[in-house]
Amino acid sequence: MLYDKKALLVVDDAWNPEHVEPFRVGGSDCRVLVTTREAVIKGATAYKLDVLTPDESIKLLEKSCSSLKLEERHLAQELAATVGYLPLALDLAASQVAEGVTWTELLEDLQKDIAYLETLDLPGLEKYSTEEKRKHYSLIASFNLSLRSLTPEMLQQFAWFGVLPEDVNITPAMAATLWAITPRQALTTLRSFKTKALVLPGITLNEQQTYRLHDLMHDMAKRSLVSEPSPYQPHELPGLGLKLAEAHSQLLERYQNKTTSGLWHTLEDDGYIYANLSWHLEQAQRVEDLHQLFEEETEKGHNGWYEACDRLGQNGIFVTDVARAWRLAEDMYTENSSNSIYLQCFYALITASLNSLVANLPNDLLIALVNKKVWTPNQGLAYALQSSNPSQKADSLTALANHLPPNLEKLALEKALAAAKLIQDERHRAEALFALVDKRPELLPEALAAARQIQNEESRAIEALFALVDKLPSELLLEILVAAKQIQDEESFPEALFALVDKLPPELLPEALAAAKLIQDEEYRADALSALAILLSRIPTDQLFSFWKQILHELSLRTRQNLLADIEKLVPVIFALGNDAAIASVNCAIQDVARWWH
Template identity: 35%
Template sequence: MAATLWGVEEAEAANRLELLCNDALLLPSPPIQVGKRTWPAYHLDQLLHDVARRLLTTNQTTGLGIPLAKGHAELLKRYRVRTQSKLWHTLADDGYIHARLTWHLKQAGWGDEIHKLLREEISPGCNGWHEACKRLGQTAIVVADVALAWQLAEDLFEDDPLRAIALQCRYALIVSTLNSLSADLPPPLLGALLQKYVRVPKQGLAHALQSSNPETKAILLTEISDYSPQNLKEEALQKALAATKVIQYEQDRLNALKSLVLKLPPSLLPEALAIARAMPSGITRVEALKSLAPKLPPNLLLEALTIAKAFSHRNSEYCRALALSAVVDFLPEKLKAEVLEDALNAAKAIPSKEFRDNVYRAGALTAVADKLPEELQAEVLEDILTAARAIEEDWCRAIALSDLADKLPEKLQAEVLPEALAAARASEEDWSQAIALSVLAPKLPPDLLPEALAAARDIQSESDRATALIALASKLPEVIPEAFAATRAIQSDHARASALSALAPKLPPDLLPEALVTARGIRFERDRASALIALGSQMSKMQTGELLPLWQNTLHSLSFQPHRDFVPNLLALASVICALGGRAAVAEVVIALQDVGRWWP
């Protein structure tokens, strides 16, 4: 550093420093290692430091005639001469500058240079400053520099809201990435943010293909296909389908396939149907067929029908009834009657010996009943009602009766709903009573709501009581304050965050400040962030002066999450980003995601 400041050779600087130390103007420090060479190090005595600082910060008449900020700037100019193409990350190690560069930049008033420093890039796609510090074994420098840059970005809001919000998101993304350094990009790739803001470049497809996780790759490619030109769209979907096929966990494979189905061109539907056929579990195979059936051409519908008839494992009648019901609407007219009869026979063949059998029987009969002509429904509905009433578990019986109620004649419906409510109230466990009341609540007529509310209030567990009250709040808005009070009383951070998230869309403006206080009081970062995210749409309606500090706290909380979780949660705050920085800020966030994904793939 001394050689750079004085503009002399290193040996000359070393001699001068030694002389100053001999004259007691400097004190010795532990030696430093620069490359393979060890150099003596020195520091100012505190008294001399204070005198020098005073002389640099006083007026020019009695001081040294150079402001402190200008002194920092002069040093930086001399270091800049030693860079390549004026890129700070190209500075050679001198045992000093890497750890103190951003401090000097801030003191010189060169805040923009700090933001530029953290965006410097080395081909082929590495962050220059991170790589420079990594070579020195001092990546902690980057963490400290990002923290400083983040603070500068927050201070920038009054003068340039758009840039301030974009930079804050960028630095939160970097912090999350450095905390986890996961091997793959997060699945969403800000798909919803890409819409209306930016176009996905061709390299986005190549970047998505680099992911080693098939599930991540499938979801990334599915998202990208929405924003790709036609020539890239089919390629993205084909690659997404190939990735879906090799996803290890069946439920994840099903979810990926369902996301793809509506976007697939006809040429890829046979492969999608093959993936559905290969699902080991009957239930997931049914769900896959249900999602595919509306898209299939006649020849593939016949193949889907063959798959639907071919269940041969435990619960095969239940799965066959559901699968046939799923495809029947899309079959040629001449086949519909026969297929419906097969589905009905399969549902009726489900035994009623055990509790689970009755649940399956009621569910299968309900699925078939939806497809039957009106003249045949009455008989089937009677069978369904018998099966539902035979379910021994009170809460399961309540749910089955609730599911059936919409399909019954008005007179019978008036009989079944009180019966379902009585079954819900008879459930002995708080959790099961809360689930049953939650399912039943949207279907209850006004005259049954007071009884349901009394049942909810009788639940002892704060968490389960909150669940039931929140479900009833859609029909009884006056219950919202009570539901909120129950939510605040929940001891578990995770349960409190879940309840607050469910309640968020229903909260009136006067309860929002308290809800935000409750969310901020959740101790665990992930739970706190999920609650704050759920409140995001409400937050975006606040005045900027109230919203800004809350946004900053939320973003800091989010940055502690793993990279994989951080990005979709940032996506959920798009409305807040727009409220503070406008749509252009969202576009900048997308660019930040692409940059960080390139630097730390």
């Protein structure tokens, strides 16, 4: 997709070099910028950022400690050097001084803790220089001193941050559930943590301040969560002594106590749990509960979790949760093949049903629903964003943008532009960009460039393939398949596969599947894979499940009507995967999803 594009991909805070590799996919005009604290990225040019200067460090300290007297300034300079001029360590130190700890006491405690940590020779630091190790030790010592200043209750509350995913915004309502206290008490505690520089200010959500954790603080909280309540070493802090899965289960129980009859879709929105419920269920190893989440129904017989997410204008949460549950369903194939096939088809049908909803809603009706206040602007935008077809998404967002408040209009146009740039067909991409030019005049050169690239593939290539297939021996079909792959017009390539499908021997099917998956346009790619679906049952059983997973995901990107037709073609495959039990399971999945989306 990015091979012939100009793009800068930013991979922030990479801890593992392997996590960077999937982003190294662009062509010669693409660049990847990686920020990392520790990882060594193979083949990358390193640009090391300096820490604060001594003068900048003093200015940072004075923000919290007002102007410093001459003697205090000397001590502050020595402290800044001790912590390696690291901003986070300086913030922690400043918060302690603001609470009454003297510079002398703080400096002595830090130096004592750092000296002790150096004697431990902590694992994982062997590759770092002495100076880098000392900075690491100074940061740990700063954390420990700040945490030791907490009351036992606040230390436990801090440890519970370790059950949260990284980079989330923490609301007072969410913290109230996390700590089993009132929202007012939670807000007071969060403010106290912020004063101590243990949490950072987050975004403003519904006119209320949220909070977030620095990733190093999150790591410290996670360690505290699982550490023993009675530490073995004097420098260690007492923890909660929980296993991670157990901690996630306890949090889920606190939330479930706030539901009606244990139904997750009845939860009040606290700005956190809807976006993270499925993640917590997976982390708690409550996979059956996650699958059950999608079986919940409202009093009117609608899908409960979908309705709840839709009500919030957060349909993306539902789509993300379906993807997580689908992945877990695939993982259980070896232990329960029929239930795995049922769940995979169940989630594929849900995905296709959502695509059908988007495909069947004209732009005029979408706009009317927003203008008549049947839907909130957020719901209308969320609906338009659901489409997996870039062309359709760009069209809907562009049409809807004029009917949204300014903040959502800006977001809609940004998403429309992003979708337009993903359109692989030159003609459709040019049309989408021209539609945006009225609102974004600066896009005119790009739209004109796309228009100049439009090329019509001659139908002679397809006609020639049709003529050759029936006249050549099977051993030459590979050459025909290679010729078909050269067809640039993605709309024509599925037709070529239809011409070849009855003649392809099983050993060429992987080659044909690989070619089909290279098609960029989702609709044409699904057409090509659908043409090949009937041949899947010829693949050896030990390879079949892998192909099945890939094709089902692709076919689910179309409408439910398309998917149902494709499932009919896949019946021999389903039987090969799980015999009659799998066929019955798929039938159940079709009926179950039909209850909510007709």
